[in-house]
Amino acid sequence: MTEKLIVTPHNPRHKGVKQISIGQGQSTKVNANIGTSADFPDVDDELKKLEAAVEAGADTIMDLSTGGDISAIRKRILAACSLPLGTVPVYQAMVEKRMTTEGMFEVVEEQARDGVDFMTIHCGVTFESIGRLKKQPRLMEVVSRGGAAMIKWIVDNKAENPYYLQYDRLLEIALKYDITLSLGDGMRPGSIIDAGDQAQIQELIILGDLTKRAWDAGVQVIIEGPGHVPYDQIESQIKMQKEICKGAPFYVLGPLPTDVAPGYDHITAAIGGTLAACAGADFLCYVTPTEHLGLPTAEDVKEGVIASRIAAHCADIVKGVKGAKEWDYEMSKARKELNWAKQLELAIDPVKAREIHGKRTRDARHATGDTCTMCGEFCAYKVSSAALSA
Amino acid sequence: MTEKLIVTPHNPRHKGVKQISIGQGQSTKVNANIGTSADFPDVDDELKKLEAAVEAGADTIMDLSTGGDISAIRKRILAACSLPLGTVPVYQAMVEKRMTTEGMFEVVEEQARDGVDFMTIHCGVTFESIGRLKKQPRLMEVVSRGGAAMIKWIVDNKAENPYYLQYDRLLEIALKYDITLSLGDGMRPGSIIDAGDQAQIQELIILGDLTKRAWDAGVQVIIEGPGHVPYDQIESQIKMQKEICKGAPFYVLGPLPTDVAPGYDHITAAIGGTLAACAGADFLCYVTPTEHLGLPTAEDVKEGVIASRIAAHCADIVKGVKGAKEWDYEMSKARKELNWAKQLELAIDPVKAREIHGKRTRDARHATGDTCTMCGEFCAYKVSSAALSA
DSSP states (O other), X not given: OOOOSEEOOOOTTSTTOOOOOEETTSOOEEEXXXXXXXXXXXXXHXXXXXXXXXXXXXXXXXEOOOSSOXXXXXXXXXXXXXXXXXXXXXXXXXXXXXXXXXXXXXXXXXXXXXXXXXXXXXTTOSHHHHHHHHHSXXXXXXXOHHHHHHHHHHHHHTSXXXXXXXXXXXXXHHHHHTOEEEEOOTTOOSSGGGTTOHHHHHHHHHHXXXXXXXXXXXXXXXXXXXXXXXXXXXXXXXXXXXXXXXXXXXXXXXXXXXXXXXXXXXXXXXXXXXXXXXXXXXXXXXXOTTTTTSOOOHXXXXXXXXXXXXXXXXXXXXXXXXXXXXXXXXXXXXXXXXXXXHHHHHSSSHHHHHHHHHHTOOSGGGGGTOOOTTTGGGOHHHHHHHHHHO | OOXXXXXXXXXXXXXXXXXXXXXXXXXXXXXXXXXXOSSOOOHHHHHHHHHHHHXXXXXXXXXXXXXXXXHHHHHHHHHHOOSOEEEOHHHHHHHTTOOSHHHHHHHHHHHHHHTOOEEEEOTTOSHHHHHHHHHSOOSSOOOOHHHHHHHHHHHHHTSOOHHHHTHHHHHHHHHHHTOEEEEOOTTOOSSGGGTTOHHHHHHHHHHHHHHHHHHHTTXXXXXXXXXXXXXXXXXXXXXXXXXXXXXOOEEEEOOBSOSSOTTOHHHHHHHHHHHHHHHTOOEEEOOOTTTTTSOOOHHHHHHHHHHHHHHHHHHHHHHTOTTHHHHHHHHHHHHHTTOHXXXXXXXXXXXXXXXXXXXXXXXXXXXXXOOOTTTGGGOHHHHHHHHHHO
């Protein structure tokens, strides 16, 4: 068995895809979810979101479409996307009513043939983890769409999760097409009240076993994690996750340390994501301002990517990732020099920084290296530099 | 000496001011800075920002005006403000060219007479801390406007900081008018590269002494802290600060764990503020999206307050503040019940949550308790609840 502590999701059938390394010693990566819903099935909207995500600096994209012609939409997105593209195949199986064992595997293989680079599969939703869910009831049941679909399947069919039962078959497909498996956290709690409960940890234990089996088969795996977690549980959860899954790259959804901020969940996710990444998470799934309210727009996608990138960067400074602290050094240097052109160029979002700076400028001084409209002549840099060099 | 681990800034001359308790065992409070600059001296703009800050749920306001008629502006703001109002008197002394020892104390007393509830005074900028600044040069010198003004004064006059030298006189005024002193961090670094350097810690040691002297005199004090701090230094800095200042309430500016995100510094501040508050900070000074770019607008003020309130709330859950976790419980319950009216009502910003939800709704189902446009019929709550209760 070779441990794969770094993964590079790339399906050779996805032509021109950028190599993105996720895991130990790498910079923290950011994923942006896009995809249609039944209410907003237009692929053109999603292509705009793809463009917004790429422009904002996302490292990977997931197409979570559940509305319209799922295959056609995925093909359009794959063709337009130079970043690794992930999917959750069970969504398509669910929407197209192909929820038989054969149907569920067919969808995986179809998507692999199309060139999908990584796939979330909820292998850890099993009789065992569902048993834990029943033993320790939650305020919210399950908030993972894929997780809920698997629970429904298991309950309806009184049979074990096919992706778990026939995990070797899944590994074969993954190996054949060079797919990175992202082992989904179908049991992640949907409220901080339920964080870290039996069902969540039971699923994690199962994913730990499946990690080793994937490595034995030569398949790259990522482990997905929560979700809604109070701030003081984030570090310990990440460390436990890394321990149980032997250091496999860890992919968090947020996490969100509070439930009360719909409209600002990108900020809440940045708060949790920074701590998670400092504690060892390798890959942050962004959250947009519209989370818990509706499907995002392209502008929301941009806001979400930038917020997650700030979290990733704050953590990269702590992780000692090469170039991270250097970026801050350059920015601070430009600030000290009152070099506005350089400051705006170095900003994580130069477009927004320019827009704000331009709006709050009254004269031409700013462009020529003088103070901003906040302090004017009382600029602390200018005053202190002059005094100290006197 | 009675330790004052909780302060309640309230000047009896500020009629109708709300009692806000800051410190040990209290909920984390949020301050919003407003105030004119030379480029934007209009008081009406600032009154709009005051209104935005109050509506967004700020606990205190600071008027940092440096443009227009400072006294007249402060009186207008005080009359309109039912929250504790803070100022930095040296700004007025600086703008009005009253930088003599007498002038600097007169301004403090004038502002006290007007009803200012708390004042930032940079008592820790002294020969000793400036010596440390010279001994260990920084990338950025000093970014505190008040700190820079004191350095200039000390250098120009070759004399010790009057607020330090005549600290007893300051305490007398504070006692007479029941002013809470906020001991300013004039030496806070302005770049994460400079964080935790000699000058910063030297000033902190001085503030530790001044805390005890304030308590001996029966004066309430708050200690101000950074500023720009890498994420992995925040917890230790807060703990050191609390230790050196004997548990006095601690007021942080952000902190900002990266310098590269102008346009999004409210998010960066929320990332740092959550960790700071969890480590013991009691009071968060908000940061707006326009920080490092220009003077904020009323909309920026709102964004800044909400971001800091999210940070404060995430920390209050961890601190075990009564009512904090309960808010999340109620929100999660409303989510589980797909009770949209309740979810929107409970949101930290109901206006924005309603606006987003309204925009992304295509039919009337949402108002009647059904799913949102993100998942539609594939709503995980609905699917899992139905399956688990089957």
